[in-house]
Amino acid sequence: GENVEQHPSTLSVQEGDSAVIKCTYSDSASNYFPWYKQELGKRPQLIIDIRSNVGEKKDQRIAVTLNKTAKHFSLHITETQPEDSAVYFCAESGSARQLTFGSGTQLTVLP
Amino acid sequence: EAGVTQFPSHSVIEKGQTVTLRCDPISGHDNLYWYRRVMGKEIKFLLHFVKESKQDESGMPNNRFLAERTGGTYSTLKVQPAELEDSGVYFCASSRGLNNEQFFGPGTRLTVL
Numbered sequence: 001g002e003n004v005e006q007h008p009s010t011l012s013v014q015e016g017d018s019a020v021i022k023c024t025y026s027d028s029a030s031n032y033f034p035w036y037k038q039e040l041g042k043r044p045q046l047i048i049d050i051r052s053n054v055g056e057k058k059d060q061r062i063a064v065t066l067n068k069t070a071k072h073f074s075l076h077i078t079e080t081q082p083e084d085s086a087v088y089f090c091a092e093s094g095s096a097r098q099l100t101f102g103s104g105t106q107l108t109v110l111p
Numbered sequence: 112e113a114g115v116t117q118f119p120s121h122s123v124i125e126k127g128q129t130v131t132l133r134c135d136p137i138s139g140h141d142n143l144y145w146y147r148r149v150m151g152k153e154i155k156f157l158l159h160f161v162k163e164s165k166q167d168e169s170g171m172p173n174n175r176f177l178a179e180r181t182g183g184t185y186s187t188l189k190v191q192p193a194e195l196e197d198s199g200v201y202f203c204a205s206s207r208g209l210n211n212e213q214f215f216g217p218g219t220r221l222t223v224l
Contacts, residue, residue: 004153034212043114043217044154044202089154097209098144098167101154 006090006102013080014110021105023090024072030092033066033073034099039086047088048075080109113137115205115216123222129191132219136185136205142166143186144206144213145178149199157201160186193223 003026013019023033034049050057050064050073057064061080066073077084085108091099116135124130136143145157157176158168162183171178175194180186190197200220204213 006153032210036215044215046212046214049212091154096159096167097142098156098159098170099146099154099204099213100156101146103153104151 004090004092004100004102006105008105009103010106010108012108012110015080015082017080019075019077019080019084019107019109021075021088021090021107022072023074023092023102024070025092025100026071027092027094027100028071029094030071031095032093033064034091035064035075036089036091036101037086038089038104044089077107080107082109082111085109115203115214117201117203117216117219119219120217121220121222123224124193125224126195127192129189130193130221132188132190132201132221134186134188134203134205134216136203137207137214140205140207140214141183142206142209142211142213143180144204145186145188146202146204147199148202148218149196154202157188190221193221195223197221198223 005024031052036044037047038044061078063076087104089104090102118133143160146154148154156170159166160180177189200218202218203216206213
């Protein structure tokens with residue numbers, strides 16, 4: 001079945017530095033790749049997504065890149081701030097529309 | 112608009128008991144999904160409703176889990192009888208269409224002792 005590998009599982013960066021989280025997937029039919037942020041005790045919230053017809057998408061300090069040939073996609077956060085600290089989940093879906101998630105990355109931004 | 116709501120927020124039960132979780136999706140969202148996260152692992156798909164119909168229940172772990180969405184509005188997920196390995200956080204999500212963003216609820220943390 002579908003599988004999503006996410007790395008690293010934990011990531012600590014200094015405030016102002018960049019953070020990169022990477023995911024690989026196995027289903028060549030996947031065409032939608034969202035990223036969710038879950039702050040402690042809160043619900044997962046979509047922060048950015050990308051569809052298979054584009055290779056990169058940016059929204060202020062957050063960007064996502066997609067390499068369909070290599071079946072991997074990455075989340076880039078620039079100028080990190082303490083409020084960026086959270087668990088980040090990558091996910092993918094195809095025609096079935098159910099989301100298959102990675103195992104999550106605990107990002108800690110140190111002041 | 113009001114977000115996805117789930118009830119209860121926490122439930123602690125003993126092995127063998129029954130628990131029913133409820134999800135109220137965003138009004139007008141035909142698609143409703145159940146997911147769960149067990150022991151800090153990945154969030155895993157359980158099933159998908161389109162209105163009142165089960166579109167895909169391939170993620171349901173066994174027949175101790177029963178989901179319903181009568182009338183195509185709120186949904187319930189019943190676990191009977193509960194086992195220790197059922198502990199985890201159960202999330203509900205809804206979307207307007209199949210190609211739209213899935214909005215998540217706050218989850219129900221289930222602990223089976």
